[in-house]
Amino acid sequence: PTKEILGVIDGKAMIPCDLTPPFPSDSPHLILFYKDIYGTPIYSFDMRGGENGGHHWVDNRTLGPRGHFSFHETGSYSETGAPLIASFLEIEPLVIEDRGTYRCRVDFREAPTKNTRIQLNLIVPPGAPLLYTGTETPLLDGLTNPVREDSTLVLVCETIGGDPLPRLTWWKNNQILDNGVEEIDSKTLKVRNILRLPNLKRSHHASTLTCRASNTNLTSPVSSSLKINMVFPPVRAKIVREWSFFRAEQAYNVSCQVLGSRPAASTSIFVGPSQLREVNYQV
Numbered sequence: 001p002t003k004e005i006l007g008v009i010d011g012k013a014m015i016p017c018d019l020t021p022p023f024p025s026d027s028p029h030l031i032l033f034y035k036d037i038y039g040t041p042i043y044s045f046d047m048r049g050g051e052n053g054g055h056h057w058v059d060n061r062t063l064g065p066r067g068h069f070s071f072h073e074t075g076s077y078s079e080t081g082a083p084l085i086a087s088f089l090e091i092e093p094l095v096i097e098d099r100g101t102y103r104c105r106v107d108f109r110e111a112p113t114k115n116t117r118i119q120l121n122l123i124v125p126p127g128a129p130l131l132y133t134g135t136e137t138p139l140l141d142g143l144t145n146p147v148r149e150d151s152t153l154v155l156v157c158e159t160i161g162g163d164p165l166p167r168l169t170w171w172k173n174n175q176i177l178d179n180g181v182e183e184i185d186s187k188t189l190k191v192r193n194i195l196r197l198p199n200l201k202r203s204h205h206a207s208t209l210t211c212r213a214s215n216t217n218l219t220s221p222v223s224s225s226l227k228i229n230m231v232f233p234p235v236r237a238k239i240v241r242e243w244s245f246f247r248a249e250q251a252y253n254v255s256c257q258v259l260g261s262r263p264a265a266s267t268s269i270f271v272g273p274s275q276l277r278e279v280n281y282q283v
Contacts, residue, residue, distance in 0.1 A: 002101065002117040008218050009124050012092035016118060017104035019071055019085040020078055022111045030107040031069065033089050035062065036100045043089055045069045066091055094122060126162030126191075129211045129224040131155065143229040153197040153204075153228065157211030161189050166215040168193035173208055205230040205262070235260025237267070 007013035019028045033043040042059040049055065058067045071087030078084060091098055104116040130138045133145050134154045147153050157168050165184060168191055170177040183192040193211065197204070207228050214221035240255040254276075258265045269276045 002119050004119045004121060006216075006218065007091075007094050007098070007120060007122050008216060009096060009122060010093045011219070012090060013094055013098065013120055014088040014090050015102050015104070015120065016116070017087045017089065017106065018114060018116050019087045019106055021082045021108055022080060024081045024083070026082070026108050026110045028085075028106050029109050031087070032105040032107075033069075034103040034105065041105075043067050043069060062097075063091065066093065066095075096122060096124065098122065122163075123216045123218065124161065124163040125219060126159040126166040126213045126215060126222060128222050129157045129159050129168065129213050131157055131211060131224050131226055139226055142226050144226055146229050146231045147200060148231055149200060149202060149233070151200055153200055155195045155197070155209065155226075157193045157195070157213075157224070159191050159213045162191075162213070162215050164215050165189065165191050166213040167191075169212050169214075170195045171210040171212060174210075200228070200230065202230070202232060204228050205232075230262065232260055232262040234258045234265050237265075239269075 003016070005013060005015070015033070017031060017033070019031065021027055027047075029046075029048045031045040031047070032041040034040075035042050040059075042062045044057045046055040046057070056069060058064065068090045069087070070090065071085055074084045074086050076084045089102070089104070099120060099122040102118045102120060104118070106114045106116075108114070132138060132155070134156065139145075144153065144155070155170075157170065159166055159168065165186075168182060170193060177195065181194045183194070184190075185192075191213075195209075205228060208225055209228065210223050210225040212221040212223040236259045238257050240257050246252055254269060256267045256269050258267055
């Protein structure tokens with residue numbers, strides 16, 4: 001039977017090989033690794049000179065310095081009393097060409113040759129998500145376009161590529177939002193998750209929204225984040241003065257205080273129908 005193992009591009013895979021001899025007095029002498037249908041090995045370990053004097057050989061066209069073979073006794077024994085030996089061909093970092101079927105051939109000193117087959121499947125992580133607000137221009141500065149109170153904010157998270165295609169999820173301040181709609185285009189390998197936040201309130205301002213893309217639990221999701229940038233109308237405006245009455249031909253300071261606006265409101269002071277011109281602004 002063929003054993004399946006899973007790896008991630010740029011990560012590490014450990015291709016197992018069964019070196020355990022059929023009986024205690026026997027031992028492995030030569031280990032050969034083959035890939036797919038190629039008749040020549042990609043890695044060999046010759047133990048005919050003893051374990052300590054074993055000779056490693058690697059095919060530089062396929063593995064080169066990315067490949068290394070290691071083994072050790074586990075301390076357990078087979079039903080025949082032979083020591084169980086754990087051994088692996090380690091490949092790091094993985095590239096897409098490493099995907100395929102591997103065969104480990106073990107030649108023993110006395111016993112017949114043993115073959116182990118392993119299917120290595122690879123996951124290609126997606127790229128970092130791109131974030132949009134209903135347009136095709138990505139938000140690169142980490143802020144949404146200014147949105148008004150009580151309006152609806154539409155956000156688009158998009159990834160291209162990944163094998164398998166990733167699942168996209170929206171999060172707000174590290175809490176998952178479950179009202180995103182996912183769209184998948186298998187031709188362009190685009191995945192989109194469209195998030196709609198209706199009736200925005202002041203409490204939404206500066207909230208962090210994160211889109212996470214993941215197609216495996218072997219690695220952490222890739223993500224992109226932004227903050228909600230809101231504009232608010234003034235909540236209150238009032239006249240602030242130092243005196244309860246005014247005298248003719250005297251100068252007084254009169255202030256117009258505006259609360260709750262974002263950005264700062266532009267203010268004007270009128271006496272009757274006439275606008276005062278000498279005004280100093282302080283935000």
